[in-house]
Amino acid sequence: SLYWPHQSHQRVIRTRSLPTSISLPPTSYVPTIPSLSLSSSTTADKLCFTTGLAYDSQMLKHQCVCEDNSRHPEHAGRIQSIWSRLQERELTSQCELISSRKATHEELLSVHSENHVSMFGNKLDNR
Known part of the structure; x- marks a missing residue:
């Protein structure tokens, strides 16, 4: 079953590579990013998550009808393995856990024919 995070997203479409010549700032240039400039009064509990994870045990039902995982990398074992590794490395606690839901028809069309x-x-409607 396919699930999609609750939060809306803007589909990223890459149609062209970077131009052959682009103008880059000098190597000594260091951009100032206000959101990353921490004052001495900033504490860890005031920081926001920068990465979100969507996981639901229903994702483990994702399986190709041919049942040949060697030909289809997106299968329950891969999803479970990735989630286990994230937990082992304690990375899930450093990410915002996002609720999942079933993907809409339009969302499915954004990645499938x-x-x-x-x-x-x-x-998906029967699950």
Whole structure:
């Protein structure tokens, strides 16, 4: 089953590589990023998460109908392995945990063909 984070997102589409010549600042240039400039009064509990993780045990139902994981890297074992590794390294506590939900038809179309969504997307309503 496919789940999508509750928060809205803007789809990123990359249509072209960088131009062959781009203008870069001198190497001595260091940009000032106000949100990263910490004062001495800033404490760890005032810092915000910069990375979010969406996980739900329902994601473990993600399986290709052919059941050949060697041909399809997106399968339950891979999802569980990644989540376990994140927990082992205590990275989940450093990230914002985001609630999951079923993906909409439009969201599925943003990453899959119409044919794929028509063939497999309807199964999402039955779970």
